[in-house]
Amino acid sequence: MTVLVLADHDNKALGAATLNAVTAATELGGDVHVLVAGNGCAAVADEAAKVAGVAKVLLAEDAMYADALAENMAALIVSLADSYDVILAAATTSGKNILPRVAALLDVAQISEIVEVVSPDTFVRPIYAGNAMATVQSSDAKKVITVRSTNFAAAAATGGSASVEAASAAADTGLSTFVGAELSKSERPELTSAKIVISGGRGMQSGDNFHLLEKVADKLGAAVGASRAAVDAGFVPNDYQVGQTGKVVAPQLYIAVGISGAIQHLAGMKDSKVIVAINKDEEAPIFQVADYGLVADLFKALPELDEALG
Amino acid sequence: MKVLVAVKRVVDYNVKIRVKADKTGVDLANVKMSMNPFDEIAVEEGLRLREAGVATEVVAMSVGPQAAQETLRTALAMGADRGILVKTDETVEPLGVAKLMKAVAEEEKPDLIIVGKQAIDDDSNQTGQMLAALLGWSQGTFASEVNLDGGTAKVTREVDGGLQTIELKMPAVVTTDLRLNEPRYASLPNIMKAKKKPIDEKTPEDLGVDISPRLKTLKVEEPAKREAGVRVESVAELVDKLKNEAGVI
Numbered sequence: 001m002t003v004l005v006l007a008d009h010d011n012k013a014l015g016a017a018t019l020n021a022v023t024a025a026t027e028l029g030g031d032v033h034v035l036v037a038g039n040g041c042a043a044v045a046d047e048a049a050k051v052a053g054v055a056k057v058l059l060a061e062d063a064m065y066a067d068a069l070a071e072n073m074a075a076l077i078v079s080l081a082d083s084y085d086v087i088l089a090a091a092t093t094s095g096k097n098i099l100p101r102v103a104a105l106l107d108v109a110q111i112s113e114i115v116e117v118v119s120p121d122t123f124v125r126p127i128y129a130g131n132a133m134a135t136v137q138s139s140d141a142k143k144v145i146t147v148r149s150t151n152f153a154a155a156a157a158t159g160g161s162a163s164v165e166a167a168s169a170a171a172d173t174g175l176s177t178f179v180g181a182e183l184s185k186s187e188r189p190e191l192t193s194a195k196i197v198i199s200g201g202r203g204m205q206s207g208d209n210f211h212l213l214e215k216v217a218d219k220l221g222a223a224v225g226a227s228r229a230a231v232d233a234g235f236v237p238n239d240y241q242v243g244q245t246g247k248v249v250a251p252q253l254y255i256a257v258g259i260s261g262a263i264q265h266l267a268g269m270k271d272s273k274v275i276v277a278i279n280k281d282e283e284a285p286i287f288q289v290a291d292y293g294l295v296a297d298l299f300k301a302l303p304e305l306d307e308a309l310g
Numbered sequence: 311m312k313v314l315v316a317v318k319r320v321v322d323y324n325v326k327i328r329v330k331a332d333k334t335g336v337d338l339a340n341v342k343m344s345m346n347p348f349d350e351i352a353v354e355e356g357l358r359l360r361e362a363g364v365a366t367e368v369v370a371m372s373v374g375p376q377a378a379q380e381t382l383r384t385a386l387a388m389g390a391d392r393g394i395l396v397k398t399d400e401t402v403e404p405l406g407v408a409k410l411m412k413a414v415a416e417e418e419k420p421d422l423i424i425v426g427k428q429a430i431d432d433d434s435n436q437t438g439q440m441l442a443a444l445l446g447w448s449q450g451t452f453a454s455e456v457n458l459d460g461g462t463a464k465v466t467r468e469v470d471g472g473l474q475t476i477e478l479k480m481p482a483v484v485t486t487d488l489r490l491n492e493p494r495y496a497s498l499p500n501i502m503k504a505k506k507k508p509i510d511e512k513t514p515e516d517l518g519v520d521i522s523p524r525l526k527t528l529k530v531e532e533p534a535k536r537e538a539g540v541r542v543e544s545v546a547e548l549v550d551k552l553k554n555e556a557g558v559i
């Protein structure tokens with residue numbers, strides 16, 4: 001069996017979630033190859049070649065792959081698919097965009113966001129915002145899978161010595177073009193791989209008030225997240241959203257501030273090792289999953305926390 | 311210009327679902343059902359395009375049992391012009407739904423298809439992408455803004471790093487994210503009016519589509535349950551516990 005893992009990257013560095021995807025691929029058994037498709041991304045291929053467990057890296061460089069647009073990426077993957085039994089990617093927005101297109105072109109089901117490999121054809125995946133776990137068996141000869149990265153350990157970034165081979169580009173579909181991007185810039189760790197995450201909700205009342213969270217985040221080396229309500233209200237950008245339909249995180253420590261704990265939010269953070277809730281409403285459902293609950297006004301508690309952390 | 315939107319009948323987002331004791335699935339008896347929230351956003355976007363004079367007709371379709379008619383009626387009450395129900399009592403996987411939608415699209419010839427990015431029951435996040443693939447169309451997933459201009463659609467997408475804007479050749483498939491719009495409620499007069507709007511019924515056989523599943527659900531279980539912990543009285547106590555008990559800071 002050979003598994004092709006689609007690398008997530010920005011043409012400069014390999015995305016962290018790819019390491020988790022490689023682990024899932026390894027659990028399937030067989031050889032693991034990584035596809036790095038982009039433009040001017042040879043350094044990413046070299047990085048992927050060092051990842052433990054990777055046997056081969058395919059490098060497809062072309063201007064049309066620079067922004068990982070789904071139509072051309074899917075065409076490329078399908079052109080390579082004959083040699084693979086499984087095509088797999090981390091369930092990032094990029095993986096979620098591209099892989100279902102690949103699956104449909106191959107006339108197979110996609111198995112979305114697996115959290116466990118039971119056997120090479122059987123997987124566990126969350127449904128209903130993680131309130132139920134389904135064990136599904138695939139009857140397709142070729143499998144297309146996305147992986148929830150928080151459920152698979154990261155493969156070692158070094159130790160491997162895979163060969164890098166050039167893959168030829170597929171024909172340009174000409175269906176879409178890149179116009180621009182507005183990416184959030186932050187010196188803080190990435191939300192999905194941070195060891196500590198501190199998130200704010202509607203209780204924060206404004207975007208300005210998020211600086212209270214950010215001060216604490218910087219003392220803890222934490223990433224900052226948010227509930228949907230805080231994003232909808234425009235306090236913070238969309239990429240802060242944690243939850244069923246945002247990002248899934250599972251840090252060592254998750255601190256929820258002014259967040260009520262709706263099931264859609266819990267879906268994105270309930271696998272965190274330690275959960276802290278700070279909320280002025282002692283009935284807030286977030287306390288039902290919190291290891292440590294503090295009933296307090298966040299505008300008093302956050303400055304105190306900042307103070308206490310020295 | 312014609313817009314096709316798809317709506318799915320799902321367990322209401324406020325319902326705390328229960329797994330069946332025999333582990334065969336989720337208990338849907340006497341549970342409140344609603345339109346998938348992302349599909350409400352899809353319907354709303356279609357309606358706004360019509361109201362802006364860009365689209366001339368908004369057709370809503372659904373794949374599901376007879377009861378999915380209610381979901382279509384909701385779309386019609388919001389303002390969609392007519393409905394198409396592809397009736398089946400089988401559980402249809404995203405690939406099957408995409409194939410059924412392709413068959414309907416070949417009959418209806420829409421210029422734009424808008425669907426929700428994911429259904430909140432199976433959380434698959436696949437149908438729109440699969441449909442675009444099967445039709446050979448462009449795709450704009452996780453959209454927070456859609457602007458149509460001549461033969462192209464400019465779509466701003468919510469991605470992990472922030473926002474990305476792409477230009478799609480039309481016809482195109484767009485999948486909605488939460489920030490695309492705020493869907494309207496159907497007014498009482500419009501609910502009454504919707505009762506008279508046509509809903510066409512078809513079956514997968516009529517459309518010549520094979521919807522046999524590719525996945526077999528072996529079991530459905532409760533997730534590991536998290537126990538509530540303790541209350542702390544002060545920030546000082548919290549910091550002490552995090553340092554000395556949990557060892558996480």
Ligand SMILES: Cc1cc2nc3c(=O)[nH]c(=O)nc-3n(C[C@H](O)[C@H](O)[C@H](O)COP(=O)(O)OP(=O)(O)OC[C@H]3O[C@@H](n4cnc5c(N)ncnc54)[C@H](O)[C@@H]3O)c2cc1C
Binds near residue numbers: 228230245246278299
């Ligand atoms: C289709 C769909 C998808 C969704 N996806 C997501 C998702 O991915 N992620 C997500 O988070 N939500 C999601 N939601 C929304 C979810 O249902 C909730 O509406 C949302 O999580 C609520 O956010 P909140 O807890 O910040 O706001 P609220 O529920 O309004 O809670 C605010 C909390 O702040 C507390 N508070 C207020 N002031 C203070 C103060 N001064 N000090 C301390 N505490 C204070 C209040 O007691 C309250 O508990 C989704 C909903 C739908 C329908």
